[in-house]
Amino acid sequence: MPILQVSNLTKSYSGIKALDNVQLTLKSGEVHALMGENGAGKSTFMKILIGLIPADSGEIILEGKKLTGSRVNDIQRKGISMIHQEIMSIPELTVAQNIFLGREKEITGSQTGWLNDGKIRQRATALLEEMGVTISPDIKMKYLSVAQMQMVEIAKAISNNAKVIIMDEPTSAISDKEVAMLFNIIRNLKAKGVAIIYISHKMDEIFKISDTITVLRDGKYIGTKGASELDERELIHMMVGREIGSMFPESNIEKGREILSVKNLGKRNSFAEINFSVRAGEILGIAGLMGAGRTEIARAIYGLDKPDNGSIYLDGEEISIQSPDDAIKYGIGYVSEDRKGLGFIPQMSVQGNLSLGSLSKHKKGIFINANSEESVTAEMAGNLRIKSSGLAQKVTTLSGGNQQKVVIGKVLLSSPKVIFLDEPTRGVDVGAKFEIYKLIHQLAAEGMGIIMISSELPEILGLSDRIMVLSKGKQTAMLSREVATQELIMKFAVE
């Protein structure tokens, strides 16, 4: 008997079907990947499963019993837990206190309002030990890394006797080593009969960890297959409903003069002795594990942080950058990995965000020339094929891929000569990914120098002319496109 059986699930918003007759069969002890482009209905589906929103029709059967009109807490007790993409915990409380938050009375078995932190601590210790995780139960949540917070969330789910755990993009913000740890925990959970619904955009991961794959597209159920019956091409085909051909465009772009070069750049506790240069039309990839100092280098050059030593040359002349507005004036652009934190202004429209870095070009005295602003942003939105109801649409209502295009567009409008792209396709669906790759190529062909930081090795290998590998803040290799392989990069990344 399947542990969870979902059938004919439908949910509409004002007549538009977000989910249309979706089904899912989950067996105990299986990792079931749920795939689909952004907007395919995955999150609506999961929100219904955990009781956050009600379905219009359909049936959810957990262990033979029908789930009806339940609230999030009830469903959690019944055994469905979700590890959210953005982890919600109380930073000032300890790990143990967070795990049993809201259940203090159950743990202490007392109906009075007195806490028994000792007992909570004891239970948490046992739980973490059982998981094989070395996190102190007494440490405050705010001191944990994202990966550790995730482990705590999983511990919380286990302590709830979860039979089904939903993981939404669990690896989007953690290092490769931590991914390995996470996968170990997943395998342990499997062995105990817990079923896992796994949502991710990362193909290699899906094939590594999942047993079964269900694909949704435009709110419709497309199909379910064993992971071993599918390859990447077929899976993408199911997801986008069309052939995408090769993800990476053919490249033979003429390289021009050297634009940016960096000599002996260093920042204490982040990186040291970094030397590289990028030429017009060249794509330089920066690879390395999380924490290797990739983002920190970009931030230092862009003026978001101050490097301790080293020099930066633009077109052969040494420059000094104190802040991002200096960098922009010199023609250096930066698309951050942290789209929400550093990318856009959530209250603003597509147009407002697009023009934000280049308003000085639309200056009429102290006023903004609204006509020129509109025509320029409209052209950019068209070139990048930003899907929106119009330039006035709020940026937060766009899909991840389109938000990313807005951020890229903003940087491009300031006419950079060289651009840092930090994880340009993180959290972006397959279709948009492909478009971003094409765009990167087009920019290089137009003579821009591109420095791309990415954790996805296929992306690094598919696009870069040269690849700089970092390990623990040190530059360990500079590989040419011809010699670079995944294995070689990994070797230098862990050196």
Added chain:
Amino acid sequence: MENNLQVRFRSFGQYGIYLAFLIICLVLAFSTPRFFTVSNLLTIGNQVSINALLAFGVTFVIITGGIDLSLGSMVAVTGVVAATFAHPDTYPVIVPIVIGLGAGLGIGAFNGFVVTKSKVPPFIVTLGTMTIGRGLALILSKGRPVSNLSDSFNFIGGGNVLGIPFPIIILIVAFIVCSILLNKTILGRYMYAVGGNEPAARASGIRVNNVKMWVYTICGILSAMGGILLTSRITTGQPNAGAGFELDAIAAAIIGGTSTSGGTGTMTGTLIGALLIGVISNSLDLLNVTSYYQQVVMGVIIIGAVVLDSMGKKS
């Protein structure tokens, strides 16, 4: 996907304040015959003008994600300073005006400087300035009201032009200038960006500290306008004047839909917020409700406005 109803509800939240204002005015127009008379409306406009000026100033600050609690003290300082130079047969009237505005500019710039250089939350910085300002007003006036002001100075708060009280004219001009500043200039756009997401604004090449310097300085100037207006109206520079004005101004901005978390707000909203406060206290006066009850009513309206606003946003 967005639900039609949700969109409608949100836009109600957005325009709710205008609707509420309209409904209250209509009810008053029918229930109290004295409300909808030219003289009463001009009275309201006159009464509202000072609070509205302060509210415009603090709206800029709140949009950038800050707050300014020193408005009331700035009213007192600038009022006392202006009054000192406004005695009859001393200086032309432009002198106390310029010096008063200069004092507001100075204190506002001080706020901006400390906020940007120290990274201390604006709430704390301006709380300090509030106390400093009050002390300065008492020092400069030696604790006594500064009276005996020239007729031309007293015209600012008490005069009429073509039957319209001069403060209303100042109010209208200030509203237009502030609206244009917020909506049509690069500085205005940057204010929204800084309040919406400060790190992203910085990464977009915006000089965040410059923007903050500007908003606190502008707020200081508008407070000085309020201070001069008040001093002229009561024909005395009162070192104790303006206490609590900051709260009314912040209330007007919030009732008008400015979010205290920054990034949103409009001048029109703030104007309506200030008018709403004015209309309600005026009508409660007309209905002979004592001022004790008026305060309770005002508090309920502030909370109600924010509840309405957040309900509109949630969906």
